[in-house]
Structure formats: structure tokens, C-alpha cells
Amino acid sequence: MVCYRTVRPPASRPYAISTLALALIPRAVALNLALGAIVQALKLPVYLDSVGTILVAALAGPLAGALTGVLSNTVLGLLATPVLLAFIPVTVVIGVLAGVFAKLGAFRRAWSAILAGVAIGVAAALTSVPIVIGVYGGLSPTGTGVVTMALRGAFGLSMESAAKVASVATDVIDKPLSCAIVALVLARLPARITARFAKAA
Amino acid sequence: MAKLDRWNPLTPLAAALLVVAAAYVGPAPWAPGAALAVSLAAAWWAGLARRVGALAAAVAIPTFALLALTNGVLAAATRWDPSAVQDALDVALRLGAAVAALATVVSGVAPRRLTRALSARGLPGWAAYLLVASLEAAPEARERARQVLDAQRCRGFAPGKGIAGRLRAILPLAGPLVSAMVVESDERALALDARGFRAGRARTALTAVADPAPERFARRIIWLALLAVLFWGLVR
Numbered sequence: 064m065v066c067y068r069t070v071r072p073p074a075s076r077p078y079a080i081s082t083l084a085l086a087l088i089p090r091a092v093a094l095n096l097a098l099g100a101i102v103q104a105l106k107l108p109v110y111l112d113s114v115g116t117i118l119v120a121a122l123a124g125p126l127a128g129a130l131t132g133v134l135s136n137t138v139l140g141l142l143a144t145p146v147l148l149a150f151i152p153v154t155v156v157i158g159v160l161a162g163v164f165a166k167l168g169a170f171r172r173a174w175s176a177i178l179a180g181v182a183i184g185v186a187a188a189l190t191s192v193p194i195v196i197g198v199y200g201g202l203s204p205t206g207t208g209v210v211t212m213a214l215r216g217a218f219g220l221s222m223e224s225a226a227k228v229a230s231v232a233t234d235v236i237d238k239p240l241s242c243a244i245v246a247l248v249l250a251r252l253p254a255r256i257t258a259r260f261a262k263a264a
Numbered sequence: 265m266a267k268l269d270r271w272n273p274l275t276p277l278a279a280a281l282l283v284v285a286a287a288y289v290g291p292a293p294w295a296p297g298a299a300l301a302v303s304l305a306a307a308w309w310a311g312l313a314r315r316v317g318a319l320a321a322a323v324a325i326p327t328f329a330l331l332a333l334t335n336g337v338l339a340a341a342t343r344w345d346p347s348a349v350q351d352a353l354d355v356a357l358r359l360g361a362a363v364a365a366l367a368t369v370v371s372g373v374a375p376r377r378l379t380r381a382l383s384a385r386g387l388p389g390w391a392a393y394l395l396v397a398s399l400e401a402a403p404e405a406r407e408r409a410r411q412v413l414d415a416q417r418c419r420g421f422a423p424g425k426g427i428a429g430r431l432r433a434i435l436p437l438a439g440p441l442v443s444a445m446v447v448e449s450d451e452r453a454l455a456l457d458a459r460g461f462r463a464g465r466a467r468t469a470l471t472a473v474a475d476p477a478p479e480r481f482a483r484r485i486i487w488l489a490l491l492a493v494l495f496w497g498l499v500r
Binding site for chain 1: 323331359395398408410448461
């Protein structure tokens, strides 16, 4: 008579990340870069460099979203502009918040995704202001920096207030648009794939 | 072989972090000025002066111009404020030093060598995979974006006029990119599972990155100096 001992699967740790999420994250980093190139080609006044981060957060959860954000800025920092490494906390905030909103079902409809995007945009802007002030003295050499300069010149605001208003103004346009794109794409993905992600997350 | 490749990648990385910390903690404009000079000298020695100089200038000069203009002219309103120019110079020098130091390491060290060196120091398998796969996927990304743009143009796609028209053009371009990304990830995950990839397992490198004892000792000194600079910055 042969007796077999019951083999239990290894207990999954709460912070463990699935193979599916691991495979998705590098593609999402590439997507962030590719969309940046498309936005440049279309000469649009937005960034859309967080769509990959938000999509991973929606499919695989907040931890995977935060990891995607960290990697996006690390890769861009290593390949193009090292200053982006300082903005890693902003991408972590975007990834975590998008994951939390996805768990609440915000990406099931376009309008709720846009509302989630507004909240993510405000949080990202408030996180980026101390970094912009610490690294650039308040004025980054981007469109946001020009808006800050205009606000300071027109209304005599302090550097911190002008940087805050400019960051919120630009992110409140960019992040809802990114979230709406993610919601529209999620609605069109084959159910077989979304089910695999739901099971793995 | 690049000059920085003769060293373990962690040594130039530690040195760059020390230079950045000194630029931000030390008294301006002398400390950031010296840090910028050291970084540019290192870039020149490594044969990277043109690329590193261009990157540092592209970030520092617009920042100086924006800050000097905004704080010295627009915010002062009635009279020119010379102290604003000094503040702008301090910020620009710090930024230039940080960009030059990090860009020297980034341009002079192959990312795969850096990942292997980090793996040898205990970086988990999943983190090494993510870093290498992301770095390899990045150059493909812009090419893929161009291909999608060309394919849609062949189908008669033309972005509308004005910002609203161009915004409407995003979905036909972003849609195929995002869908392809998700489907490819599914296939990549199956391939990883088939190869028995385990996230927590350490990777075995085919060629180990050399880390001689004198270099390890030098690196310890650099880490200690970095801690001392940060501590000085906190208690000052």
C-alpha cells in the first residue's frame, strides 16, 4: 500500500507579484515611452506618460502600478534625463491611487474613470510641487514651468503657490484623460485576458 | 571597452551619489560649482564630455533663465533684484552638477552590467528581470509608436485641426498600442512560466562582474563619506 502525503501549495505572501504582472510591467514602461512619442508627434499640450502605469494598476493592483511608475522614471532617468529619478515618488502616488480606484470599480465607466483621474491628478501635483521646488527652485523647464512663471508674473503669487496652481492645472487635464483612455481600452479587451488578470491579481 | 567599464559599476554610481549630495548640501555657489567641475572632468576622462555637457546644459541653462527672469524681473515688478540672479545661479549649478554626475554613470556604464552587479549584491530575481526587460523594451517603444502612426496614416487617418481634433486622434493611436501590450504580456507570462521562472530566486550570471578588494574598500570609504555629508546636511 502506498500512502501519499498531502502537499499544500506555498502560502502566497500579500506582497507577492504574479508572473503575469511581472510580464506586463516592462511592456507598460515601454507604453509610457511610446505614448510620449505619439503626444510629441501630435503636438498636444498633455504628457500621457502615465497611461501604462494606470493600466497596470487597474489590471494587476496598486503594488504593480507603483512598481511600473518607479521603473518608468528609472528607465527614462537612465536613458534620457537623470532628473526624472527625483520624481519617482510622484509615479508611486499615481500607481497606488490608480490601483485603489480600480479596486473600487472606478475604471468600469468612462465618467468614473475621469473623476478618479481628477483625484489622481491633484494628488500627483501636490506630491510633485516640493520636488520641483527642491530640484528646480520652483520652475521646471517644461510647459508647467512656463505656466508657473506666467502666474507669478500676472498675480504676484509666491513661488510655492504658483508652482502648486500650475501643477494642479496641468495634471488635472492630463490624468483624467489618461484614466479615460485606460477605461476605454479595458472595455475593449477580450474577456479571456481580463479574467486572467483578475485571477492573478 | 568604455573606460568606466573597467570598474565595478557600483563604484562610479556611489561616487556620483556622493557628488550629488555634496552639490545639494554644501554651501552655494562653491560646492555645486566644484561638483559640476568634478563631474564634467570625469565625463571628459571617460570620453563622454560632449553628451554629458549637452545634457547638463539642456537642464541647467533653461532653469537659470526661467528663474532669473521670473524672480528677478517679473516678481520684483518695479526694480531689478540682483539677489534673484544669485539664487537662480545656485539652483542651476546644483541641477547641472546632479545631471552631469548621474549622466556620466548612465552613459558610461552598460545597464546590463549594472544589473548584474546589483544582482551579485543581492538584488532579487524579479527586480533584475524588471529592470533588464524594461531597458530592452524602451528602444522598441518609439519604433512601435512610429509603426502604429504610419499604419493608421495608410488607412487614411489624419489628426483633426486644433487641440480638440488632435485629442480625438489619440484613441486610434493609443488603442492598438495598449491592446498589443496586454496581449504580448500574456504570451510573455506563459513563456516565463514555461521556463520555470520564480520571482524570488536569484539569477545566475554567465559572466560575473569583477569586484576586486581595493575597489570594495574604496567604495566603503565613498559610502561613509556620503553618510557624513548627509549627516552634516541634517545637523547644520
